[in-house]
Amino acid sequence: MTHLTPDLPARSGGEYSMLRKTNAGGRIAQNGARRRRLRQLEVSMSETELSGGCQCGAVRYEITQAPRDVHFCHCRMCQRASGNVFAALAPVRKTALRWLAEEPAEFASSTVARRSFCRHCGTPISFAYNESEWTCLTLGSFDDPEQVPPTIEYGVESRLSYIHPREQCAQKETGNGYLANMINQQA
Numbered sequence: 001m002t003h004l005t006p007d008l009p010a011r012s013g014g015e016y017s018m019l020r021k022t023n024a025g026g027r028i029a030q031n032g033a034r035r036r037r038l039r040q041l042e043v044s045m046s047e048t049e050l051s052g053g054c055q056c057g058a059v060r061y062e063i064t065q066a067p068r069d070v071h072f073c074h075c076r077m078c079q080r081a082s083g084n085v086f087a088a089l090a091p092v093r094k095t096a097l098r099w100l101a102e103e104p105a106e107f108a109s110s111t112v113a114r115r116s117f118c119r120h121c122g123t124p125i126s127f128a129y130n131e132s133e134w135t136c137l138t139l140g141s142f143d144d145p146e147q148v149p150p151t152i153e154y155g156v157e158s159r160l161s162y163i164h165p166r167e168q169c170a171q172k173e174t175g176n177g178y179l180a181n182m183i184n185q186q187a
């Protein structure tokens, strides 16, 4: 059983700053702790544009970074975990994700990754490799999924026959060395 490929940002570790609005005039001249303080303030007051949550409202989140490599994943594990014919996921750094109410519950779908969901209503919220700095939020849980259009389709070798490729998305198979020793813990 395969899963997301290692060329996700989750595996790249590259620095990626995508705050959608920056108050450059107020930040350029700042240094050190003061700059960090100001930046935190800016983030909390104006730079966070993307938010989401579960269907019952117990789980709410906001992110301070625009997602990178938003994707559909057609792998069998994502199908099972989402209860749907593919998963739609938006990777962000874990440090850019802030829970606003309850944190979701988690299920270790394999020995290398966890998937979170609302413990009250069951809405799938995220997928993340245990050792990654990135987590992937479900597109449907965003308050405005139009803001996070997919650019990649992973796991295309497992795509169901009645789901057609999207021309605007790169098409990538999964299955690689990183996951060779993974133990699938899904039923």
Ligand SMILES: [Zn+2]
Pocket (backbone or CB within 6 Å): 054, 055, 056, 057, 058, 059, 118, 119, 120, 121, 122, 123
């Ligand atoms: Zn809920």
Ligand SMILES: [Zn+2]
Pocket (backbone or CB within 6 Å): 002, 003, 004, 073, 074, 075, 076, 077, 078, 079, 087, 155
């Ligand atoms: Zn997958």
